[in-house]
Amino acid sequence: MTDANAAKAYCRVDDLDDIREDIVGIRRHLHQHPELSFQEADTAALVAARLEEWGYAVTRNIGGNGLVGTLRAGSSTRSIGLRADMDALPIAEQTGLPYASRNHGTMHACGHDGHTAMLLGAARHLARTRNFDGTLNLIFQPAEEAGFNSGAQKMLEDRLFERFPCDAVFGIHNHPGVAAGTFMFRSGPFMAACDTVKIRIVGKGSHAARPHLSVDPVVTAASLVMALQTVVARNVDPMETAVITVGSLHAGNASNVIPEYATMELSVRSFKPEVRELLEVRIRELAETHAASYGARAEIDYLRGYPVLVNSDAETEFARSVAVELVGEEHVIAPFGPIAGSEDFAYFLQQRPGCFLRVGNGQGQPMLHNAHYDFNDENIPVGAAYWTRLVERWLAIQSG
Template sequence: MGKRGTTEVNHVTADVVEQKLGTYLNETFRHLHRNPELSGSEFATQAFVKGELERLGIPYQVMAGTGLCAELRGGRPGKTILLRADIDALPINEATGLPYASQTDGVMHACGHDAHTTAVLGTAAMLLERREEWGGTVKLMFQPSEEKHPGGAKPMIAEGLLENPQVNAAIGIHTNPYLAPGTFGLKDGAILANADRFYIHLIGKGGHAAAPHEGADAIAMAGQLIVSLQNLVARQVSPFDNAVVTIGEIKGGYAPNTLADRVYLAGTVRTVNPDTQVLMEEKIGKTLQGIADLWGGSFTYDYVRGYPITWNDKAMTDLVRQAAGLCLGKESVIELPHGYMSADDFAYIAKAVPSVFIEWGTGDWSEEARRSAAAWHNSTFQVNPDALKYGVTVLTQTILNYLQGGE
């Protein structure tokens, strides 16, 4: 039993969620997985979610074009908590071979946003059943464009997501293929990293490959730059700090016997320390200048700040620890030794209100299989549907714990 004030509430169990919603969760997840849509184009997904909210009798408003904010009100006044699901997919050809694989060429739910949306809809249904047991408001945020900077969270905030009623706390959840169903990875403080991007044009002087001394080889410049950027992390960043530099795109050259006069590179920098973020931006610029001077070339360099660090409020994280322990046992809580170097625009919500971002175990039941699981953004990435009921269980209990007793 859980108790706060004069209101006593039976805790949620995964068996009850399975009994009440098991078929619905699986069918919803499969529908969403079969019908992925890219960032900013989630029209059919939005229409599907609208239909589910209308069926449940939950009012909503359209935000950020293809996003939605719905409001579920309890049996009496109280605080307001926001529960977020992102709804977009990625430009990836699915290669899972699943019977419910993507039916759209070149688009795939390769990050689990279909599971996030399913879990939030399921949580809404569970909270509706127990409406008289809690007070306040639950805002359901169905957010577009998480995968495409600048993201959909900031526009929704600008359109009043966190106001009327004012949001007091927030929860985000994310699939994790390396954790077993029924487990949840938690960490106080920084759970996700800053995610910046850079765009570089190396400008040399074209010429014949047989006379490289007469030109300035932009490809050679690029090769030296790539090695130098890795050394920045190895030799300029403290071993007690974390940073990642990755070149994800490179274009240049015309023919095997021609010196390239221009190479384009684009990449990302991930940091968890604001000082390191500044350091990396400066050091990349200085490295570029040194290479250009050495080779007799020039460059352009644009460094774009992206999603900031996602910060877990300790009190909110403790709320999830308590809910998971109550519903599934203490072994369901995995204390993460460190955060992840990935990023999410839920960070803007977490900067505005006390929040928790949960790593949700959605991997295989077998530990050996989880160790070799396909990562996010991979064409063979999979979510174990068995995890859906556990996600709904812990989300529902966390919100009940937060809102029990009303004002």
């Protein structure tokens, strides 16, 4: 088969024109009915019903509301897993869209509705063409946003890959700020490890007019916020990447009262195990000694979150080549820079080779986790065609 004929044998974006309206409709329905982590019962039911309608064998309740749709064609023993996340965020939507969230205080502010829809589009087209030889496992995962004990971890605890063998596993996330339909790839460490640190500064309360009788936790906490900014600047190698952000600081309820304690929460990001260890050591040391220098005490709860997401080289190159075939070199960025956000797909990649990639959500669009965010429906046919072509190429039918 010539290269030209081979290209025609695999899915193109316009092959999904006839189902585009239906898949966009599913995406907007999901957007209108978002569900938080581990509460995705209705979302999972909709996904399962569609998959079964198209001929997939569906296994429910994996790691909570997770499910896997399995489709086999031909006789090959090869297999592949594609994953989409399903959960939403506790954010009050402010888009004003006609399909805006009906669940007040909950919205799809990260595009998981779009990720689910793209994979469903691929599922429908693959079911009707079956242009592959092997086993396809479509993984619809709950609770990516959980941060700890997440959906990926729970599905693995339910023996995901033992029950549904995958030679490799792939996932995708949209990326605001880059043109829609543009694919981004990076081998090796791609997304950061993320830890959360909760610090309680315990002092001694007093009347605001008698500060000398107190141990002021507000002053201690304020000083600690500034001191923490030196950890990355003065302890981490300048050639490495790390982030310490104090995202929450609370103390007291009245202007004339020095409170007993203050609390703060930190988000800590890193890309290497040794840097991750260093950050924990320095944050603990600094919080404890800094508080003690003011006569206060620091109580620290250091919570390890998602690990570094590491893409395998061969699978990333394969995924990149499929994107180039589908949309052309001009719509592919590789290598793309490391991303300080985190992703629990990292747990899957610890057990199977694979690639997590990004697709642009449009330039000038609101960022992820923003009340004005919306998934770009231009990506629905592109993403669905990409997943379809990836499966067709990975599980290619051998001629002769």
